[in-house]
Amino acid sequence: MNTVKIAAISLIVAGILGLAYGNFSYTKETQQARIGPLELTVKEQQTVNIPVWAGVAAILAGALLLLAPKNS
Numbered sequence: 001m002n003t004v005k006i007a008a009i010s011l012i013v014a015g016i017l018g019l020a021y022g023n024f025s026y027t028k029e030t031q032q033a034r035i036g037p038l039e040l041t042v043k044e045q046q047t048v049n050i051p052v053w054a055g056v057a058a059i060l061a062g063a064l065l066l067l068a069p070k071n072s
Helices: 003-021 052-067
Strands: 023-035 038-049
16 A cells, blocks of 8 residues: 555545544643742643634545555
8 A cells, every 4th residue: 555545545534534623622721830849730621623614625635645646
């Protein structure tokens, strides 16, 4: 399998996952204060929304890469 096919399949899978889930969350830890040996940290949950157009664009780009003629 060549790299173009791998990239195309990866784009299609990423687009499908983006459409299926719509967003993802992650936890960001920040250091607020440090006084001697004491340290105050805050864990903040961030959510990233994935636009529908981005998922559709990834699927279309992957399909175009798969269907593109080979120049060999």
